[in-house]
Amino acid sequence: MSGSEIMAISATPIDTAALRASLADVRAGAIVTFEGWVRNLNEGRDVQALEYEVYAPLAVTEGERIIAEVQQDIPFTAARAVHRSGRLALGDCAVWVGVVSPHRDEAFRACRRIIDEIKVRLPIWKKENYSDGDSGWINCERCAAHAHG
Amino acid sequence: MKTINVRYFALFRERAGRDSETVETTAEDALALFRQLTDRHGTDDPRGHCKVAINDVMADWDSPVADGDDVLLFPPVAGG
Numbered sequence: 276m277s278g279s280e281i282m283a284i285s286a287t288p289i290d291t292a293a294l295r296a297s298l299a300d301v302r303a304g305a306i307v308t309f310e311g312w313v314r315n316l317n318e319g320r321d322v323q324a325l326e327y328e329v330y331a332p333l334a335v336t337e338g339e340r341i342i343a344e345v346q347q348d349i350p351f352t353a354a355r356a357v358h359r360s361g362r363l364a365l366g367d368c369a370v371w372v373g374v375v376s377p378h379r380d381e382a383f384r385a386c387r388r389i390i391d392e393i394k395v396r397l398p399i400w401k402k403e404n405y406s407d408g409d410s411g412w413i414n415c416e417r418c419a420a421h422a423h424g
Numbered sequence: 425m426k427t428i429n430v431r432y433f434a435l436f437r438e439r440a441g442r443d444s445e446t447v448e449t450t451a452e453d454a455l456a457l458f459r460q461l462t463d464r465h466g467t468d469d470p471r472g473h474c475k476v477a478i479n480d481v482m483a484d485w486d487s488p489v490a491d492g493d494d495v496l497l498f499p500p501v502a503g504g
Contacts, residue, residue, distance in 0.1 A: 311504045327503075328433065328434050330433060330496070330498070332480055333477055333480060333482065333496075334503075336480075337482060358503055358504075369504065370503065370504050390504065393503055393504060394501075394502075394503050394504035395501065395503075396501070397501060397503045398433065398475070398477070398496075398498050398501060399501055399502065399503035399504075400433065400434035400435070400499065400501060400502055401502040401503070402434070412434055412435045412499065412502070413502040414473075414499075414500035414501065414502040
């Protein structure tokens, strides 16, 4: 990931400081950022690492669309988002969203909306590796239940 | 008959044992095509939890599929 894309997929660690700096704007009185981190426990299981599979062409266009839609509803000065792909370790930053606006209310609300939409709309899949050697795709339980039923 | 290129992702790819395949079908829409391939992905009703894209554009399950289309089948997403 590099440059100034509104939405990017990165196979390397997210440089949060550089992203934050790239949003600097004298019209903005507030910046709200969100970072999603890889945690060690999900649904009661010990997570050791995880892998994100991303269909980048559509993840980028859908992410740009989300940011444009949210800006229609909640005017802000600028926003950027980055999502990781590939293998991540505990504590790694998996997703970053930053929004700047003249006042804090718009930045808070827009940042929340953008991350919420990213989670449900982008073609991104998460496979967790557990300490017991097992692994699984997250949110696919319903499909799996069908397959075995 | 139309010829459709179907692409699988994540769980669907693992279950189908392939990234993509070419399918001959009379399916009118994405849902009918998905159902034709039920043995590949293990569920016959993707609505509400799976997504579909046609030629790199997000689509609906009732979107028509045409000869030569690239249909991308997405299992439940889990970004963030």
